[in-house]
Amino acid sequence: MRTARKGSVEMPAFVRQLVKETEKRVSSFFKGGRGGAAEGEHPAEGEREEVIPSPYLDRPVLDKLTEEGCTRWGLTYALGSMQGWRANMEDFHNCVPQLGGDLSDWSFFAVFDGHAGNTVAQYCSQHLLGNLLTTGGMGPEDDPEKVKDSIIEGFLQTDKHLQTVARREGWERGGTTVVATLISPFYIYFANCGDSRAMLCRSGQVCFSTSDHKPYSPLEKERIESAGGSVCLQRINGSLAVSRALGDFSYKGAENRMPSEQMVSPEPEVCVVERSPADEFLVLACDGVWDTITNDDLCAFIHNRLQVCTDLRDVCSQVIDLCLYKGSLDNISIIVLCFPGAPQLSAEALHQEAELEDLLESKVAEIYEEFCARGEEPDLLSVLTVLASSVIPGLPPGGGIQSKRNCIISAYYQQREIHKPTVPNGLGGS
Incomplete structure (x- = not known):
């Protein structure tokens, strides 16, 4: 693990002012999700209106956390993570290149993008994998349907356990998106809950990517409204910008409805892709990456960088810098997994x-x-x-x-x- 420093970057004054004005206007309408008066209410007469701190810094924090590793069967990986313009770092990750026991040829990687604090993201990064493994659906037989059911059950169990802790510790407002992959000898399993994203590149092209869960997506919007919520300004009740997440229990209180039927669903979308010798690399990243670059452009960029970089951590670092310079104002986290068929130095x-x-x-x-x-x-x-x-x-x-x-x-x-x-x-x- 290493930390690197880069030179300082200053936010242009007009961008800084635009961000502050936008925050001020939005918060004046939707204070319920930001710690002020409840939505639709106004401060009582004589009561001072709460000043909401900006979620952005005047200068970005450019220190990078990097990590790398490999497996005995030829997969190499690297992580890069940076706080950026955000006032707090709310991203976490989990990299387990080799699981134990009968799953010694399996790998697990995940990125957790927290919101309204980092506590839920940290908790899930420490407990999700354990809950997946205790479902008992993963084993040497590598049955895709069983594994998919186990992944979904593991997410639901994590959210259930988290709710008990959240009530005790006062975490009701916090939540996290999750994008994860389980790699077996024969399959790649993708699990996405929220707007982080996974992408698989094969033969130099995007072979697969997960779908973002946004409140304005037709099926997500239908569930939100059926649970008593609304979609305003592309957010749930004008506040939350994702429609699936772990945590966020203030959006999960609809009576007589299953967890997956709540305004915010903890159920991941799970997809299975059969492995191929043509597989090159796989990317897991938070929306701080995807807000600024398309799947095709990131696939092309990493494919090119693998031919000129001797250190996979440097590839992650270059992606982070690219997203920062293209205007990302969010935390930025990315994991790049390279298969034996990945491009080599040229x-x-x-x-x-x-x-x-x-x-x-x-x-x-x-x-x-x-x-x-x-x-x-x-x-x-x-x-x-x-x-x-x-x-x-x-x-x-x-x-x-x-x-x-x-x-x-x-x-x-x-x-x-x-x-x-x-x-x-x-x-x-x-």
Whole structure:
């Protein structure tokens, strides 16, 4: 495990103001979900209205948590996670490359994206796998139908146990989405509950991806309304942006209805894909990734990065940076699992990468010189703006100019150092 630091990124003033104004306007209508007056109520006369802190920082937290590992049968994995612009880190994960006993050839990986606090996400990251295993449906026979039923039962049991703890500890408002995979010798099982997402890439293309559970999806909306809720501003009762999650018990109180029939359902959608020698890699990530990049673009980007990176943790780090530079304001967490058929280092790709970075450095130097010739000292944003409007061959597929921003920043500060005014002899002070 390691932690890496990157340079500071500052939110543009107009974006910061837009975020604050949006938060203020939304919270004035829907305070019930944010700790103020109940929905539809107004503060009593003479009562001070509660000030709701912004969920965003003025500067992102750029420290990255990374982790890596492998299995005896050839799967390698890496995790990358970063707090980003969010005021708190609410993501958790669980990476178990080899289960024990009769399941020694099975693996389990999951990403938990918490909301209204991180307690539920942390609890589920510690207990979900154990509840899956105690169902007894997983074994050497690897029966897909039995495994699917076990996964669903494990999620429901986790939510049931969590509710007991939540009532005792006061966690009713917290919740978490979950995206998980169980990999057996013959199958890949995907379980999704919420708007995190899993994606499988095979032969360089997206072979499978899970579906996000959003309140405005027709089937989800029908269940929400049948349970007595409504969908407003694409949220349940104007507040919660996901329609399936563990926790969120304030949305699970409809009488005479099964857990899967509540406004927020804890039942995951479980899919099974038969393994293939053409399988390359699998991605599990929270919506901080998927809000900024499509399945196809992320598949293309990782496929390309695997040909030029010797460390899978670096691939995860580059994805996180790409999402940050493309505008993600959320926590960002990603797990990349590589199968034996994943792309390998390529001498040709490494050569093309070196040529691209040389080209970017020379273009930054040209832009800097052009500004200086006009008597101006360019700021970084000006350089990035000119580059974004330029035709630059060889950019990473799916990543574009944003994926090389760290290289551009380095080249920019190198030019600043080169063009730093020199102090004449005798005028530099003692």
